[in-house]
Amino acid sequence: MLADVVADKYLMREHQLYSVDQIREYIAPFLKFCQQHLDLARMPRVTLVKKLSGMGDQPTFAYYNVPENSVRVSYENRHIADVQRSLAHELVHARQNHLGQLDRNSGKTGSPQENQANSVAGEIMRMWAKQNPDLMK
Ligand SMILES: [Zn+2]
Numbered sequence: 001m002l003a004d005v006v007a008d009k010y011l012m013r014e015h016q017l018y019s020v021d022q023i024r025e026y027i028a029p030f031l032k033f034c035q036q037h038l039d040l041a042r043m044p045r046v047t048l049v050k051k052l053s054g055m056g057d058q059p060t061f062a063y064y065n066v067p068e069n070s071v072r073v074s075y076e077n078r079h080i081a082d083v084q085r086s087l088a089h090e091l092v093h094a095r096q097n098h099l100g101q102l103d104r105n106s107g108k109t110g111s112p113q114e115n116q117a118n119s120v121a122g123e124i125m126r127m128w129a130k131q132n133p134d135l136m137k
Contacts, residue, residue, distance in 0.1 A: 018075075018080060022080075023048065023075070023080070026080045026084070027046075027048070027080075027083070027084070027087070029132075030084050030087065030088075030128060031043070031046060031087065031091075033124070033127075033128055033131075034087065034088050034091045034124060035091075037124055037127070038091055038092065038094075038095045038120075038124075039095070040091065040094060040095055040098070041098070042069060042094075042098065043094075044064065044068075044069045044070050044071045044090075044091070044094045045068070045069070045070040045071070046070070046071045046073070046087065047070065047071070047072050047073075048072075048073055048074075048075050048083070049072055049073070049074055049075070050074065050075065050076045051074050051076045052072060052073075052074045060074075061073065061074050061078070061082075061086050062074065062086035062087065062089065062090050063090065064090040064091075064093040064094055064097070066097055066102060069094065069097070071087065071090040071091065071094065073086045073087055073090065074086075081125065081129075084125065084128065085121050085122075085125050086121075088120070088121035088124040088125060089117045089118065089120075089121040090117075092116060092117040092120045092121060093106075093113065093117055096113050096116070096117070101113060
């Protein structure tokens, strides 16, 4: 899954919040942490992209693709912790999908699935920060 994490080194250099090595260093163990916490047997393919085009005017930072079991997350001008929170959120959707809990209304603001993804992502970030205080600075 990590082969997909950094898609384009040249694009990375334009908005250089983090080096490629730093992103690998931060994201790889975090994905493992999420996988364990969420008990994900089938880890989605994760791809970091500079910017995601949203629906209409709505900006999108990340999404989970159900048929592909894949996650895309944007990194441009975002703090690594923000990227990680997005990843955790989308991985909760992956778990919901594996459990057959997603339907066509799941993506709507305020749906039970959205609320669960937000709250579990918050829990994961708190546990992660506790175990990795140095990475959160
Ligand atoms: Zn969501």
